[in-house]
Amino acid sequence: MPSNRHYILQSEELAVEIRPDEGGRIASLKSLFSGLEFLTQSQRHGPFADPSLDAMFRNGPCAGIEECLPTVAPCSPDTEGGPAPDHGDFWQLVWNVSEANGQSLSMWAHGFSRPFRLEKILTVDRSVLRVAYSVKNVGYSPQSFLYACHPLFAVEAGDRIVLPEEIRSLRLDYSRNDRLGKRGDIVSWPVTHTSVPLDRTTGDGAGTADMFYTGRLSNGACSIHRAAMGEKLDVVFDTDTLPYLGVWLCYGGWPEDASTYRQYAVALEPTTSPYNTLTEAQQAGAAINLAAGAAYNFAISFRIGRS
Secondary structure, X not given: XXXXXXXXXXXXXXXXXXXXXXXXXXXEEEEOOOOOEOEOOOOOOOOOOOOOOOOOHHHOOOOEEEEEEOOOOOEOOOOOOOOEOOOEOHHHOOOEEEEEOOOEEEEEEEOOOOOEEEEEEEEEEOOEEEEEEEEEEOOOOOEEEOOEEEEEEOOOOOOEEEOOOOOOEEEEEEEHHHOOOOOOOEEEOOEOOOOOXXXXXXXXXXXXXXXXXXXXXXXXXXXXXXXXXXEEEEEEEOOOOOOEEXXXXXXXXXXXXXXXXXXXXXXXXXXXXXXOOHHHHHHOOOOEEEOOOOEEEEEEEEEEEEO
């Protein structure tokens, strides 16, 4: 995969860098007030492997904002529609750019595990980056998917995580060494029953990694507050199309078998389905089903402001 093209969108308040050749990812989202970078930066350099059902997300850029479609975790061949790779198809692909200027960028790519075309239009306006998405089934038979935005936010110890006020508990999907319980357990928010404050980030040496899902939401707004700089990043989405939120808190605890690179990030992931695999979403009746030629449209906004 080549990795040379990049586009800059800029307003008077923020600057955004997009890399179509690296899975169409948003590589940088920076406040022009302070210069604060809200996204993690890639530790990977050099050429990338060709798209593959066997590709591992950890071996890609693994930074910034990427797209998970049609799954997050890999799916086996017995999944309806066949196997799907780790974190889906689209982070692996070179994206096509159809239109670009200083404030807007339109781009698209075709998946390979299923016949989906994913299009996104990115627009900056003052303090807001808005990303409008369209998933279209370009095949000849019905197809199902789950979509999850995958924004890896840069953090420092003491930053604050704000979820919708309606959230009082989360379903645990993963906790390294079962620190917070077993998969499927219900964990209270913002402080666990064992007095672990989940809404405050810790240092990168904590060695923890935890993944949660919310229940169905009525309010699609959450945020990261960067304490030292007094700035925040709001993530805003329509719960009619993205009814759930995944929450990934990683303070040096992933990958589990890594000897050098350890991720230090928080991800707030608007999603169609509160499951890590398309297989589980299908079994629970929570996958999105598209007829041939049909499209599923939604949008996510990222807004910087004073904390």
